Amino acid sequence: MSLTLAVPSKGRLEELTRAWFAERGLTITRPGGARSYLGAIEGLPDVTVRFYPASEIARELIRGNIDLGVTGRDLIHETSETGPASVDFARDLQFGHADVVVAVPDAWIDVTHMHDLADVASDFRSRHGRWLRIATKYITITRQHFARAGIAEYRIVESLGATEAAPASGVADIVVDITSTGSTLAANGLRVLEDGVMLKSEANLIVSRTADWSAPRKRALDDLLSRLGD
Amino acid sequence: MTNAAMRRAQLETLVEAQGGYRATPPLLLSADPYFDLAGEEFGRRLLLTTDQSGAEYCLRPDFTLPIVADYIAAGTREAAAFSYLGPIFRQRETGPAEFDQAGIELLAQPDGDIALDQVLTFARAALSLYGVAPSVHLGGVGLFEALLQQADMPDAWRSRIRHRFGHTEAMDRLLTRLEAAPDLPRSEQPSRDDLVEDVTARMVSAGLSLSEGRTPAEIADRFLEQQALDAAHVPAATLKLLRAYLAIKGDALSALRQLETLGEQHRLFLGAPLRTIRRHLEGLGEARVTFDASFSPRLDYYTGIVFEMRGQGAPCSPPAANMTAFWSAWVQQRLSPPPAAPFGSIALKRSGRDEPDPRRPLQGPP
Numbered sequence: 001m002s003l004t005l006a007v008p009s010k011g012r013l014e015e016l017t018r019a020w021f022a023e024r025g026l027t028i029t030r031p032g033g034a035r036s037y038l039g040a041i042e043g044l045p046d047v048t049v050r051f052y053p054a055s056e057i058a059r060e061l062i063r064g065n066i067d068l069g070v071t072g073r074d075l076i077h078e079t080s081e082t083g084p085a086s087v088d089f090a091r092d093l094q095f096g097h098a099d100v101v102v103a104v105p106d107a108w109i110d111v112t113h114m115h116d117l118a119d120v121a122s123d124f125r126s127r128h129g130r131w132l133r134i135a136t137k138y139i140t141i142t143r144q145h146f147a148r149a150g151i152a153e154y155r156i157v158e159s160l161g162a163t164e165a166a167p168a169s170g171v172a173d174i175v176v177d178i179t180s181t182g183s184t185l186a187a188n189g190l191r192v193l194e195d196g197v198m199l200k201s202e203a204n205l206i207v208s209r210t211a212d213w214s215a216p217r218k219r220a221l222d223d224l225l226s227r228l229g230d
Numbered sequence: 231m232t233n234a235a236m237r238r239a240q241l242e243t244l245v246e247a248q249g250g251y252r253a254t255p256p257l258l259l260s261a262d263p264y265f266d267l268a269g270e271e272f273g274r275r276l277l278l279t280t281d282q283s284g285a286e287y288c289l290r291p292d293f294t295l296p297i298v299a300d301y302i303a304a305g306t307r308e309a310a311a312f313s314y315l316g317p318i319f320r321q322r323e324t325g326p327a328e329f330d331q332a333g334i335e336l337l338a339q340p341d342g343d344i345a346l347d348q349v350l351t352f353a354r355a356a357l358s359l360y361g362v363a364p365s366v367h368l369g370g371v372g373l374f375e376a377l378l379q380q381a382d383m384p385d386a387w388r389s390r391i392r393h394r395f396g397h398t399e400a401m402d403r404l405l406t407r408l409e410a411a412p413d414l415p416r417s418e419q420p421s422r423d424d425l426v427e428d429v430t431a432r433m434v435s436a437g438l439s440l441s442e443g444r445t446p447a448e449i450a451d452r453f454l455e456q457q458a459l460d461a462a463h464v465p466a467a468t469l470k471l472l473r474a475y476l477a478i479k480g481d482a483l484s485a486l487r488q489l490e491t492l493g494e495q496h497r498l499f500l501g502a503p504l505r506t507i508r509r510h511l512e513g514l515g516e517a518r519v520t521f522d523a524s525f526s527p528r529l530d531y532y533t534g535i536v537f538e539m540r541g542q543g544a545p546c547s548p549p550a551a552n553m554t555a556f557w558s559a560w561v562q563q564r565l566s567p568p569p570a571a572p573f574g575s576i577a578l579k580r581s582g583r584d585e586p587d588p589r590r591p592l593q594g595p596p
Contacts, residue, residue, distance in 0.1 A: 081274075081323070082323070105432075105433065105436055105438055106432055106436060107429050107432035107433040107436060107438060107446075107449065108444065108449055109425075109428075109429060109432075109449060109450075109453050110449055110450075110452040110453035110455075110456050115403070115404065115407070116456075118393070118394075118400070119390060119393075119452075120444070120452070122389075122393045123389075127448065128443065128444075131266070131269065140274075142270075143270050143271065143273075143274045146270070146271070147271050148399070149400070150394060150397040150399065150400025150403075152268075152269045152270070152271045153269050154269060154270060155265060155269065155270065156270055167436070167438060168436060168437035168438060170439055170442050170443075173443045173444070188436070189432070189435065189436025189437070189438070190436075
């Protein structure tokens with residue numbers, strides 16, 4: 001009964017993930033190099049390693065097509081409303097820290113909290129003939145968070161890159177974006193609301209709840225997790 | 231015929247008997263009007279698809295919008311009645327995304343009270359087809375607006391409080407914030423001209439358009455208004471009144487008595503909206519009716535009286551029937567001149583099959 005572990009397929013996320021496992025005595029190998037998508041863990045023949053893009057890891061964990069994997073907490077929340085309920089966050093890997101935040105133009109001196117945004121959104125259409133527009137790639141997270149804040153009057157503009165430029169280019173009024181230091185937002189004249197942190201994210205080793213957990217596979221999982229410490 | 235088929239046929243007959251024009255909007259509709267009207271919160275329930283040009287479509291999520299949009303486009307201002315029965319599609323956490331919706335739309339009726347009674351009667355008849363003794367849940371948007379208009383508070387707060395009506399948590403957060411409002415000494419207000427200049431400079435340096443979205447004057451004015459609001463407290467007695475009002479909930483007759491008492495204590499004129507509710511109560515006969523002063527669908531185009539009827543969870547599991555009636559202010563906003571009488575609408579939603587339906591009350595049509 002083999003387990004499938006998914007690891008980000010490139011860049012710093014891959015390096016840091018492999019380093020994290022190595023620190024715990026588990027060496028992830030990738031025999032074919034960067035062009036290969038199949039790997040292993042030395043000494044653990046029952047574990048198959050697959051190299052996937054981080055967003056696909058989130059999707060496949062939620063669907064239960066892979067057993068465990070490393071990806072960002074934000075991607076689990078964004079991929080599906082039921083994402084967080086479909087997985088267990090097993091280990092915080094202590095890297096990839098970033099916050100999903102609501103940011104408004106710094107010039108909006110009257111807007112410091114979400115309740116200000118609620119006021120502005122509520123009469124935005126009568127003033128400007130259109131809804132308040134929010135640029136983001138975090139559609140699911142934005143909808144959930146704004147619903148909780150009681151804000152219904154807005155439209156999302158999907159943005160797949162350079163979200164922080166959306167207000168200046170006129171595409172949107174405000175943004176929901178991910179940031180680790182806030183410096184990119186600040187450089188673009190944007191300010192995070194005081195209660196505008198929607199999600200604190202980090203790289204996490206995540207176990208699928210929807211995968212098939214027969215008793216032997218569950219034992220294999222527990223064994224692997226115990227090697228990874230607390 | 232199976233029981234399910236029989237009931238479906240009876241529902242069909244009931245809908246036909248409403249005498250309205252039978253409307254059959256397409257299954258595939260442009261998604262934009264739904265987003266424009268109801269925003270992202272409803273949008274997340276839509277089943278979307280995109281054509282080659284990138285235009286977004288959705289599977290019909292309700293009948294009201296296409297029916298009313300057609301009515302507006304036709305340009306008549308005459309009284310009209312529509313009925314419908316057919317599948318709609320909404321994403322839900324559990325249960326099938328396809329279910330039947332039956333309903334009537336009564337537009338520009340000469341007498342709103344009669345229209346609401348027809349809607350209530352239709353809803354009860356539909357539920358009785360399923361052997362359900364409905365419990366009726368009433369809310370008074372008009373009543374709350376009347377109270378808000380008369381309560382002692384700075385004007386600027388009224389719209390902010392109104393906007394949160396129907397969203398219990400948001401309302402609670404606002405009231406809590408107002409209750410805790412610190413008595414800060416007022417710092418000196420910057421002049422409006424200085425503010426506009428400052429905001430303009432910030433917008434220009436960030437490369438923001440000064441006219442496309444919020445303007446410097448709008449931002450400066452709201453900034454000053456906020457400062458004034460922080461200084462202009464809502465009196466503690468008013469906050470207590472609002473809390474007491476919103477907490478009233480229960481058997482309709484005793485709830486209405488509590489509302490009357492509250493109105494008398496605070497010298498409020500709530501007689502007219504309360505009498506309207508009482509009149510409709512009489513029409514409901516023996517149904518179990520509760521009144522919840524804080525109940526309202528979330529969007530602000532609901533006015534007057536709102537209601538929801540739910541089937542009791544009988545063991546034979548009749549489909550939970552959710553019904554909402556509402557006067558659609560948004561239709562009136564789009565008609566010029568506005569029709570003399572309000573618009574009424576009702577939707578009976580039930581699951582596609584005769585099976586237990588665990589879903590929570592719907593938020594109502596967009």
